[in-house]
Amino acid sequence: MHETRERVLAAIADGPVSGPDIASRLDVSRAAVWKHVEALREAGFAIASEDDGYALTGVPDFGGPAVAYELDAPFEIEYHDAIPSTNARARELADEGASDVVVLADEQTGGRGRLDRTWHSPSGGIWLSVLFRPDVPMAAAPVFTLAAAVAVTRAAREAGVEAVIKWPNDVLVEVDGEERKLVGILTEMEGEADRVSWVVVGVGINANVDPDALPSEANATSLSAVRGEPVDRRRFTQRVLETFDTVGTDPETILDAWREYAATLGRRVRIDTPDGEIRGEAVDIEYPGSLVVDTGEKRVTVAAGDCDHLRPL
Numbered sequence: 001m002h003e004t005r006e007r008v009l010a011a012i013a014d015g016p017v018s019g020p021d022i023a024s025r026l027d028v029s030r031a032a033v034w035k036h037v038e039a040l041r042e043a044g045f046a047i048a049s050e051d052d053g054y055a056l057t058g059v060p061d062f063g064g065p066a067v068a069y070e071l072d073a074p075f076e077i078e079y080h081d082a083i084p085s086t087n088a089r090a091r092e093l094a095d096e097g098a099s100d101v102v103v104l105a106d107e108q109t110g111g112r113g114r115l116d117r118t119w120h121s122p123s124g125g126i127w128l129s130v131l132f133r134p135d136v137p138m139a140a141a142p143v144f145t146l147a148a149a150v151a152v153t154r155a156a157r158e159a160g161v162e163a164v165i166k167w168p169n170d171v172l173v174e175v176d177g178e179e180r181k182l183v184g185i186l187t188e189m190e191g192e193a194d195r196v197s198w199v200v201v202g203v204g205i206n207a208n209v210d211p212d213a214l215p216s217e218a219n220a221t222s223l224s225a226v227r228g229e230p231v232d233r234r235r236f237t238q239r240v241l242e243t244f245d246t247v248g249t250d251p252e253t254i255l256d257a258w259r260e261y262a263a264t265l266g267r268r269v270r271i272d273t274p275d276g277e278i279r280g281e282a283v284d285i286e287y288p289g290s291l292v293v294d295t296g297e298k299r300v301t302v303a304a305g306d307c308d309h310l311r312p313l
Ligand code: BT5
Pocket: 084, 085, 086, 087, 088, 108, 110, 111, 112, 113, 114, 115, 117, 118, 119, 120, 121, 127, 128, 129, 169, 170, 181, 182, 183, 184, 185, 186, 202, 203, 204, 205, 206, 214, 215, 217, 218, 219, 220, 221
Protein backbone atom coordinates (compact mmCIF):
# COMPACT_ATOMS: atom_id res chain seq x y z
CA MET A 1 0.00 0.00 0.00
CA HIS A 2 0.99 3.62 -0.55
CA GLU A 3 3.23 4.48 2.41
CA THR A 4 1.48 7.70 3.44
CA ARG A 5 -1.87 5.95 3.14
CA GLU A 6 -0.64 3.28 5.51
CA ARG A 7 0.43 5.96 7.96
CA VAL A 8 -2.97 7.67 7.73
CA LEU A 9 -4.60 4.34 8.63
CA ALA A 10 -2.24 3.84 11.55
CA ALA A 11 -2.98 7.39 12.77
CA ILE A 12 -6.77 6.94 12.84
CA ALA A 13 -6.82 3.31 14.00
CA ASP A 14 -7.36 4.21 17.67
CA GLY A 15 -10.05 6.81 17.37
CA PRO A 16 -10.71 10.25 16.05
CA VAL A 17 -7.78 12.39 15.01
CA SER A 18 -8.33 15.71 13.31
CA GLY A 19 -7.27 16.34 9.72
CA PRO A 20 -4.81 19.09 10.69
CA ASP A 21 -3.33 16.82 13.35
CA ILE A 22 -2.76 14.00 10.87
CA ALA A 23 -1.34 16.48 8.36
CA SER A 24 1.22 17.80 10.80
CA ARG A 25 2.10 14.34 12.14
CA LEU A 26 2.75 13.00 8.65
CA ASP A 27 4.13 16.25 7.34
CA VAL A 28 1.70 16.47 4.43
CA SER A 29 -0.99 19.01 3.47
CA ARG A 30 -4.56 18.81 4.78
CA ALA A 31 -5.72 18.35 1.19
CA ALA A 32 -3.43 15.33 0.92
CA VAL A 33 -4.92 13.82 4.08
CA TRP A 34 -8.40 14.27 2.65
CA LYS A 35 -7.32 12.62 -0.63
CA HIS A 36 -5.88 9.60 1.19
CA VAL A 37 -9.00 9.24 3.32
CA GLU A 38 -11.15 9.26 0.19
CA ALA A 39 -8.90 6.68 -1.51
CA LEU A 40 -9.07 4.46 1.58
CA ARG A 41 -12.85 4.69 1.64
CA GLU A 42 -12.91 3.71 -2.00
CA ALA A 43 -10.78 0.69 -1.13
CA GLY A 44 -13.45 -0.38 1.37
CA PHE A 45 -12.14 1.00 4.66
CA ALA A 46 -14.89 2.51 6.80
CA ILE A 47 -13.73 5.89 8.07
CA ALA A 48 -16.03 8.07 10.13
CA SER A 49 -15.55 11.83 9.99
CA GLU A 50 -16.81 13.46 13.12
CA ASP A 51 -16.34 16.87 14.71
CA ASP A 52 -13.20 15.67 16.45
CA GLY A 53 -11.71 14.09 13.35
CA TYR A 54 -11.38 10.90 11.38
CA ALA A 55 -11.68 7.43 12.91
CA LEU A 56 -11.19 4.02 11.36
CA THR A 57 -14.34 1.97 12.02
CA GLY A 58 -13.97 -0.96 9.63
CA VAL A 59 -11.49 -2.87 7.50
CA PRO A 60 -12.61 -4.63 4.29
CA ASP A 61 -12.94 -8.43 4.47
CA PHE A 62 -10.50 -9.15 1.68
CA GLY A 63 -8.55 -7.51 -1.13
CA GLY A 64 -5.17 -5.88 -1.58
CA PRO A 65 -5.35 -2.97 0.87
CA ALA A 66 -7.12 -5.17 3.44
CA VAL A 67 -4.36 -7.78 3.42
CA ALA A 68 -1.63 -5.13 3.31
CA TYR A 69 -3.11 -3.38 6.36
CA GLU A 70 -1.18 -4.51 9.46
CA LEU A 71 0.59 -7.25 7.49
CA ASP A 72 3.79 -8.14 9.33
CA ALA A 73 5.76 -9.34 6.31
CA PRO A 74 7.67 -7.42 3.64
CA PHE A 75 5.44 -8.09 0.62
CA GLU A 76 3.57 -5.80 -1.73
CA ILE A 77 0.10 -7.13 -2.52
CA GLU A 78 -1.30 -7.08 -6.06
CA TYR A 79 -4.95 -8.08 -5.85
CA HIS A 80 -7.37 -9.20 -8.58
CA ASP A 81 -11.05 -10.07 -8.21
CA ALA A 82 -10.48 -12.55 -11.02
CA ILE A 83 -7.40 -13.49 -13.04
CA PRO A 84 -6.45 -16.53 -15.15
CA SER A 85 -3.61 -17.63 -12.83
CA THR A 86 -1.74 -15.82 -10.04
CA ASN A 87 1.35 -17.91 -10.87
CA ALA A 88 1.25 -16.78 -14.50
CA ARG A 89 0.89 -13.15 -13.37
CA ALA A 90 3.75 -13.52 -10.87
CA ARG A 91 5.99 -14.90 -13.63
CA GLU A 92 5.15 -11.84 -15.72
CA LEU A 93 6.13 -9.60 -12.80
CA ALA A 94 9.35 -11.61 -12.42
CA ASP A 95 10.18 -10.95 -16.07
CA GLU A 96 9.69 -7.25 -15.37
CA GLY A 97 12.24 -7.46 -12.56
CA ALA A 98 9.85 -7.35 -9.58
CA SER A 99 10.42 -9.11 -6.25
CA ASP A 100 8.69 -9.53 -2.88
CA VAL A 101 5.27 -9.26 -4.45
CA VAL A 102 2.24 -11.38 -3.65
CA VAL A 103 -0.33 -11.76 -6.41
CA LEU A 104 -3.66 -12.51 -4.75
CA ALA A 105 -7.04 -13.33 -6.27
CA ASP A 106 -10.58 -14.15 -5.19
CA GLU A 107 -11.09 -16.29 -8.29
CA GLN A 108 -8.87 -17.86 -10.96
CA THR A 109 -10.22 -18.69 -14.40
CA GLY A 110 -7.17 -20.71 -15.51
CA GLY A 111 -5.61 -22.03 -12.31
CA ARG A 112 -2.85 -24.59 -12.81
CA GLY A 113 -1.62 -27.56 -10.83
CA ARG A 114 1.53 -29.56 -11.45
CA LEU A 115 2.10 -31.28 -14.80
CA ASP A 116 -0.42 -28.96 -16.50
CA ARG A 117 -3.31 -30.21 -14.41
CA THR A 118 -6.24 -27.89 -13.82
CA TRP A 119 -6.63 -26.21 -10.44
CA HIS A 120 -10.24 -25.25 -9.75
CA SER A 121 -10.35 -21.81 -8.20
CA PRO A 122 -13.88 -20.53 -7.62
CA SER A 123 -14.62 -17.21 -5.93
CA GLY A 124 -14.20 -17.41 -2.14
CA GLY A 125 -10.79 -19.08 -2.15
CA ILE A 126 -7.39 -17.68 -1.37
CA TRP A 127 -5.35 -18.05 -4.55
CA LEU A 128 -1.95 -16.48 -4.17
CA SER A 129 1.58 -16.50 -5.53
CA VAL A 130 4.64 -15.20 -3.72
CA LEU A 131 7.43 -13.88 -5.95
CA PHE A 132 10.86 -13.49 -4.36
CA ARG A 133 14.54 -13.78 -5.22
CA PRO A 134 16.38 -15.87 -2.61
CA ASP A 135 20.12 -16.23 -2.81
CA VAL A 136 20.19 -20.03 -3.20
CA PRO A 137 21.05 -22.58 -5.89
CA MET A 138 18.24 -23.94 -8.08
CA ALA A 139 18.42 -27.32 -6.34
CA ALA A 140 17.31 -25.71 -3.06
CA ALA A 141 13.95 -24.52 -4.39
CA PRO A 142 11.82 -27.48 -3.15
CA VAL A 143 12.40 -26.22 0.38
CA PHE A 144 10.07 -23.29 -0.38
CA THR A 145 7.26 -25.70 -1.18
CA LEU A 146 7.78 -27.19 2.28
CA ALA A 147 7.85 -23.71 3.83
CA ALA A 148 4.55 -22.83 2.17
CA ALA A 149 2.98 -26.08 3.37
CA VAL A 150 4.12 -25.30 6.92
CA ALA A 151 2.75 -21.76 6.69
CA VAL A 152 -0.72 -22.81 5.52
CA THR A 153 -0.93 -25.72 7.95
CA ARG A 154 -0.10 -23.44 10.87
CA ALA A 155 -2.66 -20.86 9.73
CA ALA A 156 -5.31 -23.57 9.32
CA ARG A 157 -4.65 -24.89 12.84
CA GLU A 158 -4.88 -21.37 14.24
CA ALA A 159 -8.26 -21.18 12.51
CA GLY A 160 -9.36 -24.42 14.19
CA VAL A 161 -8.79 -26.81 11.29
CA GLU A 162 -6.46 -29.74 12.06
CA ALA A 163 -4.59 -29.69 8.78
CA VAL A 164 -1.68 -32.02 8.00
CA ILE A 165 0.91 -32.08 5.23
CA LYS A 166 1.16 -34.75 2.58
CA TRP A 167 4.48 -34.88 0.75
CA PRO A 168 5.36 -33.11 -1.41
CA ASN A 169 2.85 -30.35 -1.95
CA ASP A 170 -0.57 -30.97 -0.41
CA VAL A 171 -2.23 -29.89 2.78
CA LEU A 172 -5.02 -32.23 3.81
CA VAL A 173 -7.59 -32.57 6.50
CA GLU A 174 -9.33 -35.70 7.68
CA VAL A 175 -13.08 -35.69 7.23
CA ASP A 176 -15.02 -38.78 8.36
CA GLY A 177 -11.85 -40.86 8.42
CA GLU A 178 -10.84 -39.83 4.91
CA GLU A 179 -8.06 -37.45 3.90
CA ARG A 180 -9.30 -34.56 1.79
CA LYS A 181 -7.29 -31.96 -0.07
CA LEU A 182 -7.50 -28.45 1.33
CA VAL A 183 -4.52 -26.79 -0.33
CA GLY A 184 -2.21 -27.35 -3.29
CA ILE A 185 1.17 -25.73 -3.88
CA LEU A 186 2.95 -25.15 -7.18
CA THR A 187 6.52 -23.82 -7.05
CA GLU A 188 8.12 -22.48 -10.21
CA MET A 189 11.50 -20.87 -10.74
CA GLU A 190 14.07 -19.65 -13.19
CA GLY A 191 17.80 -19.15 -12.96
CA GLU A 192 21.21 -20.75 -13.41
CA ALA A 193 22.25 -23.93 -11.63
CA ASP A 194 24.20 -22.15 -8.91
CA ARG A 195 21.70 -19.38 -8.29
CA VAL A 196 17.97 -18.90 -8.76
CA SER A 197 16.88 -15.70 -10.42
CA TRP A 198 13.35 -15.84 -9.02
CA VAL A 199 10.98 -18.24 -7.29
CA VAL A 200 7.19 -18.18 -7.47
CA VAL A 201 5.41 -20.20 -4.81
CA GLY A 202 1.76 -20.59 -5.78
CA VAL A 203 -0.63 -21.57 -3.02
CA GLY A 204 -4.23 -22.53 -3.65
CA ILE A 205 -6.32 -22.54 -0.48
CA ASN A 206 -9.93 -23.74 -0.52
CA ALA A 207 -11.02 -21.13 1.98
CA ASN A 208 -14.69 -20.15 1.77
CA VAL A 209 -15.55 -22.48 -1.06
CA ASP A 210 -18.36 -25.00 -1.32
CA PRO A 211 -16.67 -28.41 -1.86
CA ASP A 212 -19.48 -29.21 -4.31
CA ALA A 213 -17.97 -26.54 -6.59
CA LEU A 214 -14.77 -28.64 -6.77
CA PRO A 215 -14.33 -31.76 -8.91
CA SER A 216 -15.55 -34.82 -7.03
CA GLU A 217 -12.53 -36.93 -8.08
CA ALA A 218 -10.29 -34.35 -6.37
CA ASN A 219 -11.61 -35.47 -2.98
CA ALA A 220 -11.42 -31.88 -1.82
CA THR A 221 -12.74 -29.91 1.12
CA SER A 222 -12.52 -26.31 2.30
CA LEU A 223 -11.83 -24.37 5.47
CA SER A 224 -15.43 -23.16 5.64
CA ALA A 225 -16.82 -26.69 5.17
CA VAL A 226 -14.66 -28.07 7.98
CA ARG A 227 -15.28 -25.17 10.36
CA GLY A 228 -18.97 -24.85 9.59
CA GLU A 229 -18.50 -21.12 9.10
CA PRO A 230 -16.42 -18.86 6.85
CA VAL A 231 -12.83 -18.12 7.72
CA ASP A 232 -11.53 -14.53 7.91
CA ARG A 233 -9.66 -14.57 4.60
CA ARG A 234 -7.81 -11.33 5.34
CA ARG A 235 -6.35 -12.62 8.59
CA PHE A 236 -5.72 -16.09 7.17
CA THR A 237 -3.77 -14.70 4.21
CA GLN A 238 -1.74 -12.50 6.52
CA ARG A 239 -0.87 -15.43 8.79
CA VAL A 240 0.24 -17.53 5.81
CA LEU A 241 2.50 -14.76 4.52
CA GLU A 242 3.86 -13.95 7.97
CA THR A 243 4.76 -17.57 8.73
CA PHE A 244 6.19 -18.07 5.25
CA ASP A 245 8.37 -15.04 5.85
CA THR A 246 9.52 -16.10 9.34
CA VAL A 247 10.37 -19.70 8.49
CA GLY A 248 12.22 -18.01 5.64
CA THR A 249 15.11 -19.80 4.05
CA ASP A 250 16.57 -21.58 7.06
CA PRO A 251 16.47 -25.28 6.14
CA GLU A 252 16.50 -26.61 9.71
CA THR A 253 13.58 -24.43 10.82
CA ILE A 254 11.57 -25.46 7.79
CA LEU A 255 12.33 -29.18 8.02
CA ASP A 256 11.60 -29.33 11.76
CA ALA A 257 8.25 -27.59 11.37
CA TRP A 258 7.44 -29.79 8.39
CA ARG A 259 8.16 -32.97 10.36
CA GLU A 260 5.84 -31.75 13.12
CA TYR A 261 2.91 -31.32 10.70
CA ALA A 262 3.57 -34.16 8.26
CA ALA A 263 1.03 -36.95 7.91
CA THR A 264 3.30 -38.76 5.46
CA LEU A 265 6.06 -39.70 7.92
CA GLY A 266 5.53 -43.13 9.44
CA ARG A 267 3.00 -44.01 6.74
CA ARG A 268 3.07 -46.62 4.02
CA VAL A 269 3.24 -44.78 0.74
CA ARG A 270 3.16 -45.39 -2.98
CA ILE A 271 5.02 -42.83 -5.04
CA ASP A 272 4.80 -42.50 -8.80
CA THR A 273 8.08 -41.11 -10.01
CA PRO A 274 9.32 -40.52 -13.55
CA ASP A 275 11.48 -43.64 -13.00
CA GLY A 276 8.70 -45.90 -11.79
CA GLU A 277 6.74 -46.72 -8.66
CA ILE A 278 8.21 -46.85 -5.17
CA ARG A 279 6.42 -48.46 -2.23
CA GLY A 280 7.46 -48.51 1.38
CA GLU A 281 7.35 -46.65 4.64
CA ALA A 282 8.10 -42.92 4.59
CA VAL A 283 10.67 -42.45 7.34
CA ASP A 284 12.03 -38.92 7.00
CA ILE A 285 12.38 -35.74 4.97
CA GLU A 286 15.76 -34.57 3.80
CA TYR A 287 16.97 -31.20 2.57
CA PRO A 288 15.87 -29.71 0.23
CA GLY A 289 12.61 -31.67 0.31
CA SER A 290 13.26 -35.29 -0.59
CA LEU A 291 11.29 -38.07 1.04
CA VAL A 292 13.24 -40.97 2.52
CA VAL A 293 11.38 -44.24 1.96
CA ASP A 294 12.23 -47.58 3.52
CA THR A 295 11.19 -50.20 0.95
CA GLY A 296 12.01 -53.10 3.25
CA GLU A 297 15.11 -53.83 1.22
CA LYS A 298 16.76 -50.44 1.22
CA ARG A 299 16.29 -46.77 1.90
CA VAL A 300 15.61 -44.64 -1.14
CA THR A 301 15.52 -40.86 -1.36
CA VAL A 302 12.76 -39.57 -3.61
CA ALA A 303 13.08 -36.03 -4.94
CA ALA A 304 9.72 -35.69 -6.69
CA GLY A 305 6.58 -37.62 -7.53
CA ASP A 306 2.90 -38.13 -6.79
CA CYS A 307 2.42 -39.71 -3.40
CA ASP A 308 -0.46 -41.81 -2.08
CA HIS A 309 -0.90 -42.66 1.56
CA LEU A 310 -1.71 -46.37 1.81
CA ARG A 311 -3.61 -48.16 4.57
CA PRO A 312 -1.40 -49.89 7.13
CA LEU A 313 -0.71 -53.57 6.34
C1 BT5 B 1 -1.40 -28.81 -6.99
O1 BT5 B 1 -1.24 -29.54 -8.14
O2 BT5 B 1 -1.88 -29.22 -5.99
C2 BT5 B 1 -0.91 -27.36 -7.11
C3 BT5 B 1 -2.03 -26.39 -7.11
C4 BT5 B 1 -1.53 -24.96 -7.07
C5 BT5 B 1 -2.65 -23.96 -7.21
C6 BT5 B 1 -2.18 -22.56 -6.98
S1 BT5 B 1 -3.50 -21.44 -6.83
C7 BT5 B 1 -2.46 -20.09 -6.94
C8 BT5 B 1 -1.43 -20.45 -7.98
N1 BT5 B 1 -1.88 -20.11 -9.32
C9 BT5 B 1 -2.01 -21.19 -10.10
O3 BT5 B 1 -2.40 -21.18 -11.30
N2 BT5 B 1 -1.70 -22.30 -9.39
C10 BT5 B 1 -1.27 -21.96 -8.04
P1 BT5 B 1 -1.45 -31.09 -8.24
O4 BT5 B 1 -0.74 -31.79 -7.14
O5 BT5 B 1 -1.06 -31.40 -9.65
O6 BT5 B 1 -2.98 -31.31 -8.04
C11 BT5 B 1 -3.90 -31.04 -9.07
C12 BT5 B 1 -5.12 -31.94 -8.86
O7 BT5 B 1 -5.84 -31.52 -7.70
C13 BT5 B 1 -6.13 -31.86 -9.99
O8 BT5 B 1 -5.83 -32.78 -10.99
C14 BT5 B 1 -7.46 -32.18 -9.28
O9 BT5 B 1 -7.64 -33.56 -9.16
C15 BT5 B 1 -7.23 -31.64 -7.89
N3 BT5 B 1 -7.84 -30.32 -7.72
C16 BT5 B 1 -8.12 -29.36 -8.63
N4 BT5 B 1 -8.63 -28.27 -8.05
C17 BT5 B 1 -8.66 -28.53 -6.71
C18 BT5 B 1 -9.07 -27.79 -5.57
N5 BT5 B 1 -9.49 -26.53 -5.64
N6 BT5 B 1 -8.96 -28.39 -4.37
C19 BT5 B 1 -8.50 -29.64 -4.24
N7 BT5 B 1 -8.11 -30.39 -5.27
C20 BT5 B 1 -8.19 -29.85 -6.51
